[in-house]
Amino acid sequence: MSPEKRKMQRNRQNGIPLTVVKRLPGYQRLLSELANKEVERISSRELAAKMKINPSQVRQDLSLFGTFGQQGYGYRVSYLLGEINKILGINTHTRMVLVGAGHLGRAIANYENFTKRGFIIEALFDQDPQVIGSTVNNLIVKDVRELGAYLATAPAEIGVICTPAAAAQEIADQLVRYGVKGIWNFAPVALKVPEEVCVEHVHIGESLMILSFQLRQKEKKFKR
């Protein structure tokens, strides 16, 4: 394999290993909880225990982004949370549009946790005349044929795809054409997008398969 090809396959973007990136939301959630409980400081040992990982790993992970702690003291919860929020882009009004206002789309549109963190769904689109015009969480569902025109006047950073699998690629193409930089994809299909566009795929079905596998493994173990 050529060096370039191998490099492309590496599970990294810009130096931060994907394994670390995947832990960041976990740190964020824990620190939020601690902040809510008005805990002032926490050590890597305590944080690690809550995350069910190794204290070295906590320090290793955080050190990739800066030096947030103090020797002999640990980490100030409010400060570390603030830094991780910055790293994750939390609390900075990220504009989103959502396509596919079926049950799943409406569930996402109603999720307050996202809004609270600054991820704002600003418009909903659907194809079904029965759905177009209905209200979801104070937004009127628009005709998906208006998607391009809408994004031309009100750009969004993230497009959420909650359509059936068959429609997803076409919608992704449109979102990309009209300047969306990230796609949050709930359709069970691998999207093709240009290199500069990020895709995050929520693998709902795969998750059920994994659960099923684990059930069967445990069965075996307990029978033996």
Place this chain on the structure above:
Amino acid sequence: MSPEKRKMQRNRQNGIPLTVVKRLPGYQRLLSELANKEVERISSRELAAKMKINPSQVRQDLSLFGTFGQQGYGYRVSYLLGEINKILGINTHTRMVLVGAGHLGRAIANYENFTKRGFIIEALFDQDPQVIGSTVNNLIVKDVRELGAYLATAPAEIGVICTPAAAAQEIADQLVRYGVKGIWNFAPVALKVPEEVCVEHVHIGESLMILSFQLRQKEKKFKR
């Protein structure tokens, strides 16, 4: 240490590495697609290309479960798919109940992909009098207070939790008490369950945080 001994020890301690387990649904989906297209055979090289992984890894992964290929030929698609379906417990009528018939719950209950693979949601429960009695995908939503009584007469292997975070642990406890062996959790909360119960958590919110992080990283990269 002899190879067999090492293999035995690994299997005893950890079973199949989680990294491998996570790839299984991907193999399954690809092989299904190939079977639908009536492709007869596939090599590890071709399969790897479609999975965007290394051919060695495909052979390595599959060899953990048995020997499914033939030298000089590759893998018979229908046979390999059948074996992977067995491994994942696909097509063996797995009984499920779902608690929380909001938008997300109804989206899951309507998902035909699961039914097709033998994962059957047999009952829906909710707490809201407005929702109880309504019909979702030919099932009448029951009062969540009947959950225990229902499971006592009609046991289920998997319980799906689509309730708000605050209710999730209480529901998980009930599901476990009434014999559910796996929990598919969509509530953004870490559930505590006995060791013998499997939990698979769908991290919807974390996925958005990861996308947001990647967006910001790409921004940096393209600005620089």
Place this chain on the structure above:
DNA sequence: TAGATTGTTAATCGATTAACAATC
């Protein structure tokens, strides 16, 4: 100050990739 705990380097472990004999 003295104990605590970080940030970082070094060691270990596990996962991925390469190589190749076996064999269809």
Place this chain on the structure above:
DNA sequence: TAGATTGTTAATCGATTAACAATC
């Protein structure tokens, strides 16, 4: 048969864990 491709062992690479000097 001869080319193709597996299953498996060996080498490499990356991630996790341990160790410890720095220092609050």
